[in-house]
Every structure is written in structure tokens, then in C-alpha cells.
Amino acid sequence: MCSSETKLQAAPNVLQPNRNRVSLLERRSSLKKPSSAAVLPLPPPSRAAASLTTTPPASPKIKSPRQPAVKRSGNDPNGLNSSAEKVSTPKPSSATLLAKKSKKGGGAGAPAAAVMVDEPGSIAAARREQVAIMQVQRKMKIAHYGRTKSAKYDGKVASGDFSAAPAAATAVVREEKRCSFITPNSDPVYVAYHDEEWGVPVHNDNMLFELLVLTGAQVGSDWTIVLKKRQDFRDAFSGFDAEAVSKYTEKKITSVSAEYGIELSQVRGAVDNSIRILEVKKQFGSFDNYLWAYVNHKPIATQYKWCNKIPVKTSKSEAISKDMVKRGFRYVGPTVIHSFMQAAGLTNDHLTTCPRHHPCAELAAPQRPSTTPSI
Numbered sequence: 001m002c003s004s005e006t007k008l009q010a011a012p013n014v015l016q017p018n019r020n021r022v023s024l025l026e027r028r029s030s031l032k033k034p035s036s037a038a039v040l041p042l043p044p045p046s047r048a049a050a051s052l053t054t055t056p057p058a059s060p061k062i063k064s065p066r067q068p069a070v071k072r073s074g075n076d077p078n079g080l081n082s083s084a085e086k087v088s089t090p091k092p093s094s095a096t097l098l099a100k101k102s103k104k105g106g107g108a109g110a111p112a113a114a115v116m117v118d119e120p121g122s123i124a125a126a127r128r129e130q131v132a133i134m135q136v137q138r139k140m141k142i143a144h145y146g147r148t149k150s151a152k153y154d155g156k157v158a159s160g161d162f163s164a165a166p167a168a169a170t171a172v173v174r175e176e177k178r179c180s181f182i183t184p185n186s187d188p189v190y191v192a193y194h195d196e197e198w199g200v201p202v203h204n205d206n207m208l209f210e211l212l213v214l215t216g217a218q219v220g221s222d223w224t225i226v227l228k229k230r231q232d233f234r235d236a237f238s239g240f241d242a243e244a245v246s247k248y249t250e251k252k253i254t255s256v257s258a259e260y261g262i263e264l265s266q267v268r269g270a271v272d273n274s275i276r277i278l279e280v281k282k283q284f285g286s287f288d289n290y291l292w293a294y295v296n297h298k299p300i301a302t303q304y305k306w307c308n309k310i311p312v313k314t315s316k317s318e319a320i321s322k323d324m325v326k327r328g329f330r331y332v333g334p335t336v337i338h339s340f341m342q343a344a345g346l347t348n349d350h351l352t353t354c355p356r357h358h359p360c361a362e363l364a365a366p367q368r369p370s371t372t373p374s375i
Contacts, residue, residue, distance in 0.1 A: 177353045180307045187224045199360040201299055201345035205287040208344055209277060210240040213270045215340040216331030217262075229261075236260040237270055242281075245274035269330040276328050291346065294320050299364050300347040310349050313338045 182194055202208055213233060218226045226233075236256045238244040248256070248271045257264040277287050284290040294316060304310050317338035324332040341347045350357040 177351070178356075179351050179354045187228075189227045190224045193223065193227055195356060198343060199345055199348050199350050199356060201360075201363055202343075203288045203292070205242065205277070205281070206240045208287050208291065209242055209274065210234070210237075211343045212273060212332075212340055213237065213240065213266075215336055215343060216269060217266055218339075219331070219336060232260045233262070236262060236267070237274075242274040242277045242287075245271055246278055266331075272328065272330050276324075279327070291320070291344070295346050299345055299361070300341075301361055301364075302347060302349050303352055304349060305352055307351065311338070314347075316347075317341060 179194065182191055202211065210233070214226050214230065217233070234240065236259070248267075253267045253271060254264070256262065257267045280287055280290045284293070300316070302310075313334040318334045320341075321332050321334045321337040324337070338347075342349050345360065345363070348357065348360045350360055
């Protein structure tokens with residue numbers, strides 16, 4: 001009976017599933033080798049730790065701030081000293097204090113945003129100073145469009161003294177804008193020509209002959225180079241007296257070209273044009289009457305606000321060029337004639353913002369009985 005009972009009691013263990021069975025090796029190892037990592041009871045949490053754990057979670061949009069450091073004493077074996085805990089927190093900056101004061105003030109009279117005050121020697125103050133220097137340098141680079149004094153900043157502004165910068169900027173804004181092709185890099189000779197001659201109506205035959213020669217000479221060059229050689233042109237062509245120039249021989253033409261450094265073709269062109277001017281004078285009385293009859297003896301008044309809107313030629317310059325070519329003039333293409341019309345004041349192409357626009361318009365010649373040249 002005893003043996004049967006023991007068999008019946010051991011049978012259920014045999015019928016158990018394999019996942020519930022524990023091997024004998026594991027049982028022995030658990031009995032012989034106790035766990036090396038002994039679980040020690042944790043000390044009760046201190047007040048500072050409790051306050052840190054009980055703080056509400058930060059907003060998901062704002063990054064959680066770093067927890068303040070806790071000073072630990074060497075006497076405490078667990079690393080914390082609940083009796084003498086000191087939490088070190090950073091001191092608020094002046095900008096933070098101003099922001100807090102503005103929030104507390106509130107009301108209708110409170111500013112919309114807190115004013116940031118940077119401490120001297122901080123990174124923000126150095127960055128603001130660098131940005132201010134860059135702004136002044138940028139103004140010095142782009143202020144050359146349309147300034148009468150070319151936006152000349154004094155040494156104080158360039159060296160970093162920004163107390164004079166607002167006054168200098170205000171003075172630049174108040175100045176009238178010249179035509180935008182006048183820049184700080186423009187030669188003083190060219191600037192003086194723009195301010196005193198360009199667009200002024202001309203009615204003297206010798207002066208018209210001079211401007212016609214100078215306009216043809218600046219093709220492939222620029223006005224600055226031609227204006228610097230203006231006195232050489234006057235000496236070479238006898239003060240632009242058409243009768244004197246028309247008598248130049250081939251030997252004289254060659255010597256003039258070599259002496260004054262003028263291209264031989266330009267000298268020949270000026271001599272041919274002087275002969276044609278004498279023919280025009282016989283027919284119309286003067287070269288002035290011939291040219292100004294095309295505009296009814298009154299300058300064409302334009303209202304351009306931007307230099308890129310000024311055309312290089314017009315229908316009027318094409319008509320004058322066509323007739324002059326028929327008469328045997330040289331260097332009188334539509335573009336050259338349009339530039340000549342601007343220089344002689346037949347058209348007032350000063351920008352409306354230029355201080356020379358209205359004076360040139362007031363210098364318009366009185367109405368004359370027109371004698372339209374036969375084309």
C-alpha cells in the first residue's frame with residue numbers, strides 16, 4: 001500500500017507540461033550559489049529630492065531645463081546629506097529681470113516686448129557692435145547712387161564711432177539725387193560736365209560742332225577720357241571753327257593726328273563734317289537753325305525716373321541721322337545723334353529726381369518760327 005501511494009503522488013509531476021519543469025542542475029545551483037547582488041533598502045528621500053520629483057512636467061513645446069546641481073557631503077555614505085543640502089541656482093541676468101518686471105507691470109501702458117539689455121563685454125553686445133559696423137560699411141558701398149556728395153562718411157563713422165552715423169545717414173537722405181550714372185567713382189571732370197553742361201540748350205555753331213565731334217569720339221571709349229582731352233581737341237581743330245577746319249590738307253590732317261594723339265579717321269571725319277556744316281549754313285542760315293528745327297526750337301521734355309528707361313535712340317534721332325547721312329556727315333548714327341541731342345540740350349534727359357532737371361527745363365529757348373529742313 002505504501003508503495004502504491006507514493007506512485008500515485010509522483011504521477012502528477014510526470015504529467016506536467018515541460019515549461020513548468022525545472023531541471024535539477026538549476027535547483028542545485030540556486031541552493032549552492034546565493035545571489036551576489038544583495039538588494040539594500042533605499043534611504044528615505046530628502047526634502048530636496050521630494051521637491052524635484054513632485055514638480056509638474058514641463059510643457060512638451062519647451063525643452064525641460066537642466067536640474068540644479070546638489071552638493072553632496074562626504075559624511076553621508078549614501079551620497080546625500082539631508083541635513084545640509086544646498087542647491088546652487090544661476091543668478092538671473094539683467095535681461096531676465098527686465099522681462100519679469102514688464103510681465104508684472106502689465107496693463108495698457110506696458111510695453112509689448114521686453115527690452116533686452118546686454119551686459120558690457122557679453123557675446124550679445126559684441127555681436128550687436130559687429131552688426132552695426134557691417135551696416136555702416138554696407139551704406140558706404142551702396143550710397144553712391146544719386147548722392148551729390150557721394151555719401152562721404154567721416155573718419156569717426158569708419159573707425160567705429162556710431163554716434164555720428166544717424167546724422168550722416170539723415171544728411172544723405174536729404175540730399176537730392178543726381179542721375180544714377182554719376183557715382184562716387186565718377187571723375188570730377190565728368191561730374192562737372194553733368195552739373196554744368198549736359199542737357200543745357202546750345203545755340204552756338206562752334207559749340208554744336210564741338211559737341212558733335214566729341215560725341216563721335218566717345219564711341220568705343222567713354223566721356224571721361226574724351227573730356228580730359230577736350231582742350232587737345234579744341235587746339236587740334238582751331239577752336240572748332242568750321243571754316244578753318246574745312247581748309248585742312250592731308251598733310252595737316254596727318255600732323256594733327258600725330259601731335260594730339262587723335263585717330264586719323266576721327267580727324268578726317270571732323271574735316272568732312274566741317275565742310276558739310278558750311279553747306280548747311282548756306283541753306284538754313286546756321287547750323288543751329290538746321291538742328292533745332294527738328295524739335296521746333298524747343299527742347300524735348302522727358303520725365304524719366306530711372307536711367308534704364310532712357311532709350312539709346314529715338315525716332316527723332318533716327319530722322320536727324322538719316323538726313324545728315326544723306327548730306328555727307330560722318331559719325332552720325334542714330335545712337336550718336338541721340339547722345340549729341342542730350343549733350344546739346346535738344347532733349348532734357350535728366351531724371352526727374354536730378355537737381356538739374358528743372359533748371360535745364362527753364363533754360364528752354366523761346367519759340368521761334370521753324371524752318372524745317374528739307375529731307
